[in-house]
């Protein structure tokens with residue numbers, strides 16, 4: 002078994018520059034909000050925990066396996082509804098950083114137990130997690146790269162099982178385009194066309210099991226675009242791991 006290891010190459014360079022005072026203020030504000038509201042469950046509002054046992058139990062039973070046209074095999078930790086949707090929005094848009102741990106735990110479990118991606122008979126593989134990029138304008142508004150932070154936490158949990166794990170922002174998104182909320186498949190593809198670019202210095206090494214990581218899958222356009230961009234650079238993507246499934250096209254459920 003390989004020694005546990007988490008590799009984060011070029012970490013300082015991987016982040017989009019956050020040089021404005023506004024971005025720093027947003028990041029500080031997000032952290033403060035998490036201190037103010039840590040004892041209200043982000044999923045159901047119950048007091049006592051930032052993510053209560055009932056919500057954790059409900060999500061733990063709802064892993065979804067997705068086959069989306071042109072996208073790599075995808076595993077979702079749960080549906081984009083109910084407590085998980087509420088918690089994701091709280092993390093993503095309202096700075097509830099305390100949810101990183103619970104999200105990373107359920108996503109790491111989903112990845113390691115998904116028959117599409119993990120082979121329990123194989124020796125511990127060398128995983129390489131590539132977070133889906135956000136629009137630069139969204140990163141500035143949030144004051145952080147929310148998917149990079151989540152991918153690093155997932156990587157730490159997988160490394161704790163004895164696997165070697167790398168995390169790198171190998172795909173970036175060029176500025177421009179629109180928020181994809183409300184767009185259909187064709188419009189999403191057009192919105193992303195020519196805007197997903199690889200960072201040559203951040204590419205996963207050959208032989209690594211490359212997994213894209215994103216928060217929500219809706220049409221699969223982002224996962225497809227990232228996979229195609231990496232393929233053009235000679236990197237084969239084995240699968241994708243998302244927190245929430247908003248497709249309505251899940252092919253199977255398993256606990």
Ligand SMILES: [Zn+2]
Nearest residue numbers: 042045053056
């Ligand atoms: Zn709850």
